[in-house]
C-alpha cells in the first residue's frame with residue numbers, strides 16, 4: 001500500500017514536472033525541470049534539498065530577501081504543493097509560553113530575542129526531516145497572541161531549495177551545521193528600528209511605548225549578544241538587504257549553478273560540510 005502511494009506520488013510529481021516544463025517560460029526554472037526529468041534532483045541523484053539559512057537583525061529584510069530569491073527563481077506564484085523553493089520562518093519554532101510568561105509578553109516584558117525563547121530540538125528535528133526529503137508540517141506564528149497557531153499549519157512538501165530565515169538561525173551549532181549556504185542580511189540598526197516600529201504597530205498589534213520598551217530592554221541587547229556575533233558564520237553578507245539587487249542576483253546564480261551540478265563537486269554535498277564553517 002505504501003509502495004503504491006509512493007509510486008503514485010512519484011508518478012504525479014513526474015507528470016507535474018512535465019506539465020511545468022511545458023508551461024514554464026522562465027529560463028532558470030525550465031532548466032530546473034529538465035534536470036529533474038533526467039532523474040537528477042539538486043544535481044544529485046538523491047533527494048536532498050539545498051538548505052539556505054538567512055539571518056540578520058529584526059526587520060533587516062530577511063523575509064523580503066527570501067521573497068526576492070523566490071521571485072527570481074520563478075516560484076512565488078507556484079502552488080505550494082508544487083513549489084521547488086520554499087521559505088520557513090524560525091518564528092514557527094518559538095516555544096510555548098507558560099501562563100505567567102504570556103502575561104509578561106503582553107506587557108512587553110518577555111525576551112523573544114533570547115535563544116531560550118526557541119524550541120531548539122524541534123527546529124533541528126524539523127530541518128533534519130526536511131533534509132531527509134520528508135513532508136513536514138509547521139505551525140504559523142501569531143504575534144498578537146504570542147503563540148503558535150496550531151490550527152494554521154503549513155505543509156512543506158519536499159523542495160529543491162529551502163530557505164530558513166530568522167534572527168537566531170546561526171546561533172545553535174547543531175542547527176547551523178545543517179545549512180548548505182548561510183546568508184546574513186546586514187541592515188543598519190536605525191533603519192531596522194524605523195521599520196520595526198510601524199510594522200509592530202500595524203501588523204503585530206503593539207503600541208509605540210511597548211515597541212520601544214521591548215526594543216531597548218530586549219531586542220537591541222540580544223541582537224548584540226546573540227545575533228550579531230553569528231555574522232561571522234555567514235558565507236555571504238548582504239548589506240542593505242533587498243535593496244542590494246547585485247548580491248541577490250549573485251546568490252540566485254549560485255543557487256542555479258548548484259541545482260545544475262556545475263558547482264556540485266566543490267560546494268555541495270548531500271550532508272552540509274561542517275569544516276571551518278561551524
Ligand SMILES: Nc1ncnc2c1ncn2[C@@H]1O[C@H](COP(=O)(O)OP(=O)(O)O)[C@@H](O)[C@H]1O
Nearest residue numbers: 057058059060061062063064065195199242243
Ligand atoms: N529594502 C527595503 N526598503 C524598504 N522597506 C523594506 C525593505 N526591506 C524590508 N522592508 C520593510 O521592512 C519591514 C521588515 O522587513 P522584513 O523583510 O519582514 O524583515 P525581517 O524578515 O528581517 O524581519 C517590512 O515592513 C518590509 O516591508
Ligand SMILES: Nc1ccn([C@@H]2O[C@H](COP(=O)(O)O)[C@@H](O)[C@H]2O)c(=O)n1
Nearest residue numbers: 057058059112113143146147166167219
Ligand atoms: N511574540 C513575539 C515573538 C517575536 N517577537 C519579535 O519578533 C522578532 C523576530 O521577527 P523578525 O521578523 O523581526 O525577524 C524578534 O526580534 C522578537 O522581538 C515579538 O515581538 N513578539
